[in-house]
Amino acid sequence: MTKRLIYCIFMLCLAALATQAQQAASITDRAAQAAHDEMYNDALKLYREAEHTQGASSALYYNMANTYYHLKDNPRAILYYERALKLDPANDDARFNLNLVRTKAQIHDESNKNYLLTQIDNLVGRASSNTWATVALMAFVLMLICAGIYLFMDDVAARKVGFFGGIALLVISALSLWSAIAMYERTAHGHQAIVMETEVLLSDSPRPVKQAAKAVGKLQAGQKVNIVDSIDAQGQRLFAIEMPGKMQAWLNATQVEKI
Amino acid sequence: MSLHAAVTFVAQAPARVVEGNKFNVTFVLSNAEGSGFTPPEIAGATKIFGPALSTSYSSSWVNGKSSHSSSQEYTMIYKATRTGRLAIGPASIDVNGHRMTTRPISVEVVAANHSGGGGNGYDPDPYPQHQQQQRQRQWEDPLAQSADKAVTGKDLFVRIEMSRPRVFEQQAVVCTIKLYTKYQISKFMPTLQPSFDGFLIEEVPMQPSLNNVETYNGQQYMVAVLKKCILYPQQSGKLTITSGNYDVNAVQYENFRTPFGTLSQPVEKELKVTSNSATVNILPLPEPRPASFTGAVGKFQVTTDLKPTSLKTYQAATYSYNITGTGNIKYIKAPELTWPKQFDVYDPKNTVTATPGAGNVSGSVRIDYTFIPQFAGEFDLPATEFTYFDPEKEQYEHIAVPARHLVVAKGEGAPSAHYTAANIELRPDAKGDLGLSRKQSFLLDKPLYYAGYAIPLAAFIALLYFYRKTLRERADVLGMRTKRASKVANKRLKNARTLATQGNRTAFYAEMLTALWGYMSDKLSIPGSELNKDNIATELEAYGVDETLRNEAIALIDQCEFAQYAPQLESDDMNHTLDTATSIIDRLEGVKRVNKTAAS
Incomplete structure (x- = not known):
């Protein structure tokens, strides 16, 4: 009797697992279908749901990046390609599309490294x-x-x-x-981030700048930055980023999104 | 840096007074000192008191700038004797030799039974203590105040006002946050600002000051505008602006009588004030939205221009939309244009020049489409329309943008990478199972990974330890013997040389043979017992010795064996044999061992 009960419970568990797995597959499948039908907002919603319920993967971020590109949100597309590459640096499709989107969007990273x-x-x-x-x-x-x-x-x-x-x-x-x-x-440790706002003014000290004249530099949406420091000031979180020539510049943490 | 404001002389009086009531008329001379004040005569009112002079001086430091202001106030108290409009003529005063006059103003006197509120009467006098006393002291008289009287929510409050109860999405609505008070304020601190979720905010710059009098719910208050902003709702439905919290210190006066009159002493009261919250009904923009609608709500005009007017291949040109008007000008998205495929087109850039006005933001936005023609020829930029929603008319308005004929001449340059990239498609989405997983683990975090190094290394060291004897021997055998071969041989040859000088032939050739065989044995790493005349040729060949040297070496051994037992040979042969042996060993030393597998 007990054996039978255990067997029953076991089978029920299996069934539950199986339906969960099936459901799991169906979210990304539905997302893929939505993307195929050019319902990009719906696709994105489903991809996010999949990420929330089942976790991420390089392929998922890659698909989300493509979707953002179709929605003309280049900074987010770049962010998600970078995330895809972070999970799997061997994802050649992500690398290819990242470079393509950057070329299309005219985004160049300033780097203080030599060739x-x-x-x-x-x-x-x-x-x-x-x-x-x-x-x-x-x-x-x-x-x-x-x-x-x-x-x-x-x-x-x-x-x-x-x-x-x-x-x-x-x-x-x-x-x-x-x-x-x-x-x-x-x-x-994820100290790299992508600029999300169209024009980010950089400050030479840890406080936000409002006027373009006082800024030490400007960043364009989609550019990649290296975060080297962060502080909380006046209820705001500020990041110090690496600049060419061993300089540091400060920006508001809300202006960038970590990879 | 000190900032002196302009000298002004103005008359101030309440807009409306009740017949039979006393009212103040104040003549304020700002930023100057005057003398010889002459008050005006007012027909229909009798002078009760005045002029009373009060002088105030203030200086303030704001952001490192100091500003000073001073004022002289001449207060006259009149009593209204008849209803109707009272004209207050100009008052005059001498300022530095000039005679300044006030602009005439008027006061409306209403019948005593007139119960309507005073409207938004302008009264700058903070203590209009003598007026409207018949109306149950609606305006708190400081002389009648006392510190023990509680300050209620009816005496001091903050209100959020919206200019309209319902607007369309993206239609401007003005939000004003005002402080209403019957008392003086000595300190004001917002502790929680209202939040404007669902709105984009355009703040109207303002310096809060208690400079207005307003009637609210039948009572008169001093009013300060704390914040004024123009809001653009971003979603339809009911949007709420949450209430804000403020710490306010109100000043009441304690009065006491003295032989010299009544003195009043200020008493501060700390209050916590919470404002109301305000809701606005946001109507969605009518559907269907025209395809050319890009979110502009307001009233706009559009012109386009092209720079430069003559186009050349590979040379950048800009086509611009100039949109001027009033509305959500900052949030207009660039209309999508159908460009010829032969053009390299960059993302449009918006340049906004707009200033917030009384009820909306007006100005202009220039949308620049930068493009680089890649081919010469004639192209058409098709006619489009710019569509905006006019919330007053509650309908979409279309402005026709005419087509443009573009003639591109040949220019210098090469196709840009951007243009080539624009024609490359993205690689497609990943299909099938995306391999979702929650964990991302790093080998470097795992101790097992380091064990992966330690275990083979330990095994290797153990192996070395276990075979240490063999290894030592092998190191001798292989490393040393070959190296030692010529050394030993040379020693023997030296021995042989002394034997040769002694003329001991038999011993000489015996020594020669021992030297040669020993050398071969060491060199070829073959024990002497296994080496004989039959296999030496093949072993030497396997070692990589060429045929002539091989034959010479074998001939020398043959010669020595023969000479050992043939004593009749000449003695000078010995030296010759010795030289030949030295030369052969020298040359054999120069031979490099070939790979066994390659040789076989």
Whole structure:
């Protein structure tokens, strides 16, 4: 009798789980259908609901970004492409569309990094922290194998492969680990943000500026900023952002949206 | 920096008084000192008292700017003797040798049984203590005040007023927040500002001051406008402006009689005042909205212009809409235009120049469409219309914007990346299961990840420790022996040289053979016992020694073996043999071992 009861409860649970899963699928499917029918506002609502009830994914943010683009909300489209890339830096579609939307919307980021550093940054940004960490670990284990080959094999050629291969793998492992840490810093702490307002005036001190003449700079909607500091002043939250030339500038936290 | 305001001389009197009542007429000279005041005669009123002179001086510092003002007030008290309009003629005064006069004003005297309120009578006198006493002291007389009298919500309150009870979405509605008081105010602090959810706000700049008198619910109050703003409702339905909270200090006067008259002493009372909340009914804009409607509500005019007028390929030009008028001018979205595909078009930019007026914002907005023609030829910008909603007429109005014929000549330049990008489609949405998940985990956060390094490393070290003997031997065998080979051989050859000088042939060749075999054995890493004349050629070949050197080496060994047992050979052979051996070993040292797999 008890067995039967347990069985019944088990089956009921399974059924409940199954319907939940089905429902889960149907929200994003309905969103996709709405987007296909160019009902972008509805699609967005459904995508948000899916995010709220089931969590996010790179693909979800990517689809939301596309939807925002169709709604002509370029800053939010850029924000969501960046979020998609944050979850999965290998999402090439998101990278492609991000660059396209930025070109279309004429958004250029001011960067104080030189060409080489930017290239290194881009390369590191191509894979997630976890991917880099996995590569680093695999390279490390392979390095140990190479060291073993060098130490235990008779064959001189094999020993050479072991020796130079080992050194190369050690370098790869170290660089990958460094990249993994860099990506971890970039994603886990989220100090990057996208400007949401059409024109944001920057202040050289932690207080908001109202007049354009007193601003130390201006930012355009859709531009990416690095947040380096934040304070609460007069009930407002202010962010310090990185500026070219090792300068800092302040803006209101409501003017940007963290990636 | 001190700021001196203009010298003025004005007469102030209540707009309306009751017949038989006393009323004040005050002549205020601001920012100057005068003498020889001559009051006017008023027909229909008798002078009771005056002129009484009071002087006030004030200076204030605001944002580092100081401002000073002074005033002399000559107060006359009259009694109205008949109904109708009383004309108060000009009063005059000498100021620095000039004679200044006031503008004539008039006072309406109503019959004593006239019960209507005073309207918005202007009375700057903060203490019109002698007037309207018959009306149950509606205006609190400071002389009759006392500190023990409670200040009620009827004496001091804040009101939110809306200019209209119902408006359309995006139609301007003026919101005024006013302080009504019967007492003087010494301190005023908002603790909670009203919130304007659902509205876009355009604030009208103002300096709050108690400079107005208004009648509200049949009673007269001093009124200060705290805040005035023009609101644009963003959604239809009932929108509420929540009440605000204020800390106010009201001043009452304690009177006491002395032999010299009545003295009054101010007593402050701290009050917490909550304003009312106001609601406005927002009507939705009539449906269907025209396709060309972009949210403009008000009254507008449109002109367009094109700069430069002669277009060239790859050279930027601007087509502008100039929209002037009154309404939600800041929130007008750029109308969408149908551009020829051969143009690179940038997002329109709005430049607003607008100022808030009494009831709405007026000004102009310029919408600039920047475009770069990419091909020469003739193009048409089709005729469109600019549509706005006129809330007075409650209908949509259309302004026709004529078509433009654009002729593009050839110019210098190259297609822009923006134009190319504009023709590239976005990559499509991700399909199917989007892989939603709540957790994003990082390997770097997990101790197991670091164990991934530690465990193989520990295993490796253990392996090294376990095989340490073998490793040491291997290091000797492989590393040292080959290196030692020539060293040992050279030592033996040196030995052989001394034997040769001694003329000991047998011993010399024996030493030579030991040196050669030993060298080969070390060099080829083959034990001496396994090395013989049969396999040495193949081993040398496998090592990578070329044929001539191989043959020479074998010939030398042959020669030494033969000479060992053939004593008849000449003695000078020994030195020659020694030289040959040295040269062969030298050359063998230069040979690099080839890869075994490659050789086989």
